[in-house]
Amino acid sequence: MxxxxxxxxxxxxxxxxxxxxxxxxCRSDSDEIVRDLLRSDEGVVSEVIGHFGEGICADGGGIDRSKLAKIVFNDDSTLKWLESLLHPRVGEIWRARLATQAKQNxxxxxxxxxxxxxxxxxxxxxxxxxxxxxxxxxxxxxxxxxxxxxxxxxxxxxxxxxxxxxxxxxxxxxxxxxxxxxxxxxxxxxx
The missing domain is CATH 3.40.50.300 (P-loop containing nucleotide triphosphate hydrolases)
Structure with missing residues (x-):
């Protein structure tokens, strides 16, 4: 199921x-997947920095999600850009997980x-x-x-x-x- x-x-x-x-x-959390992508996916991190600038970086690497949220939740065009970057990747991940868990709930x-x-x-x-x-x-x-x-x-x-x-x-x-x-x-x- x-x-x-x-x-x-x-x-x-x-x-x-x-x-x-x-x-x-078996549980997949889209928000956790997004956090992982913004923290450790080099391609995603590079594209986000390229779009928003170095000021969006977190101290320990990756993207500072609170800074990013302040921008995108106050500007529909930037939110749409970010969703177009992240949502296909997130969907690929949870769909792949479902495929490998086909016989499990x-x-x-x-x-x-x-x-x-x-x-x-x-x-x-x-x-x-x-x-x-x-x-x-x-x-x-x-x-x-x-x-x-x-x-x-x-x-x-x-x-x-x-x-x-x-x-x-x-x-x-x-x-x-x-x-x-x-x-x-x-x-x-x-x-």
Missing amino acids: KIGLTGGIGCGKSTVGRLLEDAGF SVVEIPLLFEKNLENAFDFVVCVFCTREQQLTRLASKGINRQMALARISNQLPLNVKTARADISIFNNGSLDFLKRQTVKLLDVLN
């Missing part, structure tokens, strides 16, 4: 992904799954959602200020659209224990 896992930023996709991994699913976390029309790559699409205030609270706890959080949220489809398009939705406004119980129910439904 191949699950596409999506939802809004700060809604808990990665937590559900890790819970599914704990239950035996797999979950792929893709924040922009519906925005990029990727739902047909999966047997089921699960959307994790919460209230806007909960999103903002969670993002603030990660050091993302309200203005930047709202900019990132606005670059995704509204959560009501994502939940309507998903096969199954999980509301994550409660405790971790509540989310764990919902994930167990999800597994019961899928099996």
Whole structure:
């Protein structure tokens, strides 16, 4: 079984992904793939520096993602450029993983799954959602200020659209224990 896992930023996709991994699913996280590409893929790093300049470099090498985010989430053209560079590479990686895991249950976390029309790559699409205030609270706890959080949220489809398009939705406004119980129910439904 191949699950596409999506939802809004700060809604808990990665937590559900890790819970599914704990239950035996092979897990791929698109955000982690992006982090790896921006940290260690020489071709990607070179192209990003070529486009944005040396000031985008991180101290330890690779790209400083917080500097990059401040630029791209305030300028649609730079965001589109970055997505055109990263998204094909990210897709190649998770598709290759799915191919090697064909006989195993797999979950792929893709924040922009519906925005990029990727739902047909999966047997089921699960959307994790919460209230806007909960999103903002969670993002603030990660050091993302309200203005930047709202900019990132606005670059995704509204959560009501994502939940309507998903096969199954999980509301994550409660405790971790509540989310764990919902994930167990999800597994019961899928099996």
